[in-house]
Amino acid sequence: MEMGWLGKAREVIESQIGTYPDGATLRDDPIPSLHAQLAAFQQAGHQANAAEVIMKLKNENGKRQRWAFKNSLRRHNHLGLLHALLLGLAKAGKLDAAKEGMKKTMRERREWVAEMRAKGVGAGGMDED
Numbered sequence: 001m002e003m004g005w006l007g008k009a010r011e012v013i014e015s016q017i018g019t020y021p022d023g024a025t026l027r028d029d030p031i032p033s034l035h036a037q038l039a040a041f042q043q044a045g046h047q048a049n050a051a052e053v054i055m056k057l058k059n060e061n062g063k064r065q066r067w068a069f070k071n072s073l074r075r076h077n078h079l080g081l082l083h084a085l086l087l088g089l090a091k092a093g094k095l096d097a098a099k100e101g102m103k104k105t106m107r108e109r110r111e112w113v114a115e116m117r118a119k120g121v122g123a124g125g126m127d128e129d
Contacts, residue, residue: 031060 034057041050089095 031057034060 034053038050038053038057041047041053086095089098
């Protein structure tokens, strides 16, 4: 088996998948069958049944919107990366130097913005804190 965290991750994922019964991970998309049911009920004039299917469709579409939102949050969540970066800098003994460098850069940037404003020139679209 693979070494390190990747091997452990694979092991954990495979054991989790193993807890599901065969075929449980496969799920047919209900939307096409719901559309077919809706068309059949509307054609037959069964408005109550059609309204029920419309509610099921709305619920299914709502679930998908929530999934898309959650996936977007996962895709753009950089907290883990930032934590690992700061931890790596700290372990290498470079965190304080990086922090001081950042402070110096921000101080220079603020001075430059103040100079530009004093001259009546825009600050290049930079926002203030």
